[in-house]
Amino acid sequence: MNILVTGGAGFIGSHLADALLATGHHVTALDDLSCGRASNIAHLRAHPRFQFIRLDVCDEKGLCDVFARDSFATVFHMAANSDIQAGPRQLNLDLNRTFLTTFAVLRCMKQHGTASLVFASTSAVYGEMEGPMREDAGPLFPISFYGAAKLASEAFISAWVANCGIQAWILRFPNVVGERSTHGVVHDFINRLTADPKRLTILGDGRQCKPYLYVKDLIDGMLFVWQGAKDRLNYFNLGVNSDTTVRRIAEIVVEKMRLSNVEFSFTGGDRGWTGDVPRFKYELSKVHQLGWQARRTSDEAIRLAVQAELTYRGGQT
Amino acid sequence: MNILVTGGAGFIGSHLADALLATGHHVTALDDLSCGRASNIAHLRAHPRFQFIRLDVCDEKGLCDVFARDSFATVFHMAANSDIQAGPRQLNLDLNRTFLTTFAVLRCMKQHGTASLVFASTSAVYGEMEGPMREDAGPLFPISFYGAAKLASEAFISAWVANCGIQAWILRFPNVVGERSTHGVVHDFINRLTADPKRLTILGDGRQCKPYLYVKDLIDGMLFVWQGAKDRLNYFNLGVNSDTTVRRIAEIVVEKMRLSNVEFSFTGGDRGWTGDVPRFKYELSKVHQLGWQARRTSDEAIRLAVQAELTYRGGQT
Secondary structure (H helix, E strand, O other): OEEEEEOOOOHHHHHHHHHHHHOOOEEEEEEOOOOOOHHHHHHHOOOOOEEEEEOOOOOHHHHHHHHHHOOOOEEEEOOOOOOHHHOOOOOHHHHHHHHHHHHHHHHHHHHHOOOEEEEEEEHHHHEOOOOOEOOOEOOOEOOOHHHHHHHHHHHHHHHHHHHHOOEEEEEEEOEEEOOOOOOOHHHHHHHHHHHOOOEEEEOOOOOOEEOEEEHHHHHHHHHHHHHHOOOOEEEEEOOOOOOEEHHHHHHHHHHHOOOOOOEEEEOOOOOOOOOOOOEOOEOOHHHHHHOOOOOOOHHHHHHHHHHHHHHHHHHHO | OEEEEEOOOOHHHHHHHHHHHHOOOEEEEEEOOOOOOHHHHHHHOOOOOEEEEEOOOOOHHHHHHHHHHOOOOEEEEOOOOOOHHHOOOOHHHHHHHHHHHHHHHHHHHHHHOOOEEEEEEEHHHHEOOOOOEOOOEOOOEOOOHHHHHHHHHHHHHHHHHHHHOOEEEEEEEOEEEOOOOOOOHHHHHHHHHHHOOOEEEEOEOOOOEEOEEEHHHHHHHHHHHHHHOOOOEEEEEOOOOOOEEHHHHHHHHHHHOOOOOOEEEEOEOOOOOOOOOOEOOEOOHHHHHHOOOOOOOHHHHHHHHHHHHHHHHHHHO
C-alpha cells in the first residue's frame, strides 16, 4: 500500500515509517525537520520503498503537489507541534502546526481522492477529566493549546468523514517515550543531572502520575487498530494500564545514570506547568476488546526510554 | 459595562445588542454584513450608547485596533458563518468565519486584557448523539463543518481559560427562530410556497424533529446565564423542552400564509441534507437548575417566526 506519513522524521513518525516498511508498504515521509530530525530516518534513505520530502505540511500548495505526484491509499497524519509547553508562549504554534496541518491534509485528501486517514490524537483532548477517560466521555475541555488543536482536528476529521466519504482512525496517545524522543520529563531530568549530578529540581510535588507508553508498543497498537477497526469513524485510546510518578522517573534516571546521593527538591504545587494534566487514568477496555494490549508496563517504558536517551547521548559525544 | 458584540448586525447579535442596550450597557457591534444586515441595527444608529463598525472579524489587525480604541469588559462572540449547508461546498467557510474569528477574538482579548467572553456555541458540537445531549456528554463528533468549527472554538476557549486567565461562558444554542432570521426551514417553505402555492417539497421524510427556540427567549437565557453562572469556564445548553417536526412547520407556514389544499411531497430519507442532525433532544436540567426556562414552546416559536418573516416580506414589497 502506498502510504503518506506526515511528521515522518519525527519521534513517533519515524518509528511508524520503520514499521510500515517492515510490513511491505511504500512510505513517503514528509517533515519540515522543525521537530523531527534527519538522523531519525538516515537509515531509511536507501530503502527502495521509502522516500523523504522536506516540506512544511502547512504549505498546502506543496502538500497538494505531493498528493498529485503519488496516489496514496492512506495518510498517517503525525505532524504537530510536539513541544506542548511552548504553546502559551507562542499562541499560533499549535494553531498552525497542530491544527492547520490537519486541515491542509484533509483538503488535499479530498482534492486527490485519498480515502483514509489515521490521526495521532492525544489524551490532552480530555482536559482535566474527573474519573477514567473513556473514549465516549465528556465534556471535552482541554487545558493546553496542544490539546485544543488536537480536539479541533478531531472535530474537522469527524465532519470530513460525514461529508466527504473518508474513513478515519482517531488514536488518542498518552505520554509516549522511547528512542528518538526529543522532549519531556526524561530529557529534562537527564539534562539537569548532567549539569549538576548532586541535585535534581522536580517540577510540582513529584506525585504527578501518568501512564507512559513505549513507542514501539504504540506503533504496534496503531497498526493493530488501523487493521482491525472497521467503522467509518474509529476512535480509540491507546495506552497502558500501569503508570509512573514523576518521582519514580527521577529515581530511574538517577539509577540508570549510576548516580548516588542525589538531592531531590520540588517546586511544589500539583502540576509541572499550567496546561499540564497532573494525573490521568485511561479507560482502555475498547482497545483491549479489539484484541490489543501494550507489552511493556509504564515503568518498563521509562527504563527503556532512559537507556535509549543515555545511549543516544553517548553516541553523540 | 462596555461590551463588544461580534456579528452584531446578525440575526441573533442584533437582538443581543437591543437587550444589552436596554439594560444600560454600552455596545460596540462589529459585522462585515456578509450574513448580517444593516437594517437589523438601523434603529440603533442614533442610540447614544451604541456604535457600529463594519469589519471582518478575521481581520485581526482591524480587530485589534477596535480593542485598542475601547476598553471592553466583555466580548459576546456571535460572528460565524450561519449558512450551515454551505459548509461542504466551501471547505474554508467555517474554518475562516466560524473558527478563525474565534481565534482572532481570543488573541485580541489577551493582547488588550479583556477578561471575559460569552461564546455562541451550538447543539451541532454533539453530532448525532445517542441519548439526550447533556453538557457533559461525549463523544463529540460533529457531522457538519459548522459544528466542527464551533467545537474547535470551544476547545481553544477552554485552553485560553486555563492558560490566559479569562472567564468564559459557552452557550450551546439549538435551532433559533424569529425576527431578522435569514436562513432555515421557515424561509425555505415560505420561498417555495410563494413560488408555487399549490405544492410544497419537503426535504427528508418530514419527521425530522427538533426544538426551536424563539430568539428573544434565547437572548433572555444568554443574559441570565452570563449573570448567574460564576465558574471560570461555564457551559450550558440553551433550549426549550418541546419540539416541532418539519411537517408541523410546513402546516404552520401554510396556515399563516392562508393557503389551502397544498400538496406536500417529501424527498425521502431521514434527513434534509448531509450534515443535518435529523432529531435531537437537549438535556436542559443544568440551565433549569440555574433558574432559567424558555417562555415559548417550540411550536409557538415557529408561529412567531413565520409571522415575523411574512410581516418582514410584506414590508419589503
